[in-house]
Amino acid sequence: MLAEQTRDEVFEAELRAQLELVETALLQSAEAQTPMVTEAAQHIIAAGGKRFRPLLVALSARLVPGASEADVIKAAVVVELTHVASLYHDDVMDEARIRRGSVSANSRWGNTVAILVGDLLFARASDVVSELGTDFVRIQARTFSRLVQGQIAETVGPGAGQDPLDHYLQVVADKTAALIATSAIFGAMIADADPVLLQRMADFGEQLGMVFQLSDDIIDITSDVTGKTPGTDLREGIPTLPILLARRSTDPADARLLQLLDSDLRDDDALAEALDLLRRHPAVDQARAEVERRATIARLLLADLPPGPARRALEELCESVVTRSS
The missing domain is CATH 1.10.600.10 (Farnesyl Diphosphate Synthase)
Structure with a gap:
């Protein structure tokens, strides 16, 4: 040891x-x-x-x-x-x-x-x-x-x-x-x-890159605990994973949220209300599930790589990208 x-x-x-x-x-x-x-x-x-x-x-x-x-x-x-x-x-x-x-x-x-x-x-x-x-x-x-x-x-x-x-x-x-x-x-x-390892790393990097950005999407909504300013993308009208998932809702209870998403969120009160509704919306958990799904694929791609400090570090890197949005 x-x-x-x-x-x-x-x-x-x-x-x-x-x-x-x-x-x-x-x-x-x-x-x-x-x-x-x-x-x-x-x-x-x-x-x-x-x-x-x-x-x-x-x-x-x-x-x-x-x-x-x-x-x-x-x-x-x-x-x-x-x-x-x-x-x-x-x-x-x-x-x-x-x-x-x-x-x-x-x-x-x-x-x-x-x-x-x-x-x-x-x-x-x-x-x-x-x-x-x-x-x-x-x-x-x-x-x-x-x-x-x-x-x-x-x-x-x-x-x-x-x-x-x-x-x-x-x-x-x-x-x-x-x-x-x-x-x-x-x-x-x-x-x-060798070609097999090269393809494995290409696939791993692609999934890790998706996890990296989609985690940021979640952080924009839930970032009170991360030190980042929450709602930056939301305020600028940038479509992100939780927002796009919320927009798919047909639940009448989400009418106010959908109305806010279509409004001018430069107003601080409107932004705060939209963030509050989004944080309690199933879309955030759905987004987290998608991040975890892709992270699981990435981890599996590492499973057959040569063992040692490099592989462990890649596994830890993958985990750190996921946990920062949880």
Whole structure:
């Protein structure tokens, strides 16, 4: 037991050291020709973040011995730069004022600069991924295509006759799950995993990405205990899993909730009433059940992976994503 704990402690120390190298490489990748552009490009990176995607790269790479640390760092930089670049564009489209506790780039430098900085970071991600080889470039390009198509689908909304919930789940898959799946694939590829393991990690990352976003949907409704401002998506009229499930209700008792969901929720009293009704609505438990269903699939995908600290860490990561919304 003591030897096992020691292996885990060494594993965690090595992982932390590797992620610190990723952090340094991220800032270096965002350096530009002028101080102003460098500051703007490093703005979101310097504000911190979960670094969920780099962590997934690093853990996946440790499932099989022998992964090159230099390549792990490059792959982690690629996925995080891609994620950060998309945030610059998202904030412009959403007219966001705050990002990660700081003034958003579009608020500070304007929309045009924010869009161009996002483009710069996408370009830097493409430059770094080219050092890993054509297979990585191909996957990155296809992932980027999914990100863009997901954003377009979200912007346009469901088509005539399309189920809004099915549409939303596809948006989540493309906008969020795609890059998380790529993070898992990249790590396994660097470790020279066999095709079976590569597919397993692709499927795991896709499910984990869905769990990641759908958990956030629930947190937006139930976030009094998480420290996050509740009802942000609700106030902005963003369709999320609990809201879409509640909208399917035909119960006359839900008439007031449905009326509020169609109203202007910038009013604090109206928002508070809508949140109260939603928190007591079966839709929240239904949303939690969907998150747990997908998390169970993700856990089962890990069951046959090589045993050891990396697999345990992936299992714990999956569990942490689920429990934060419970």
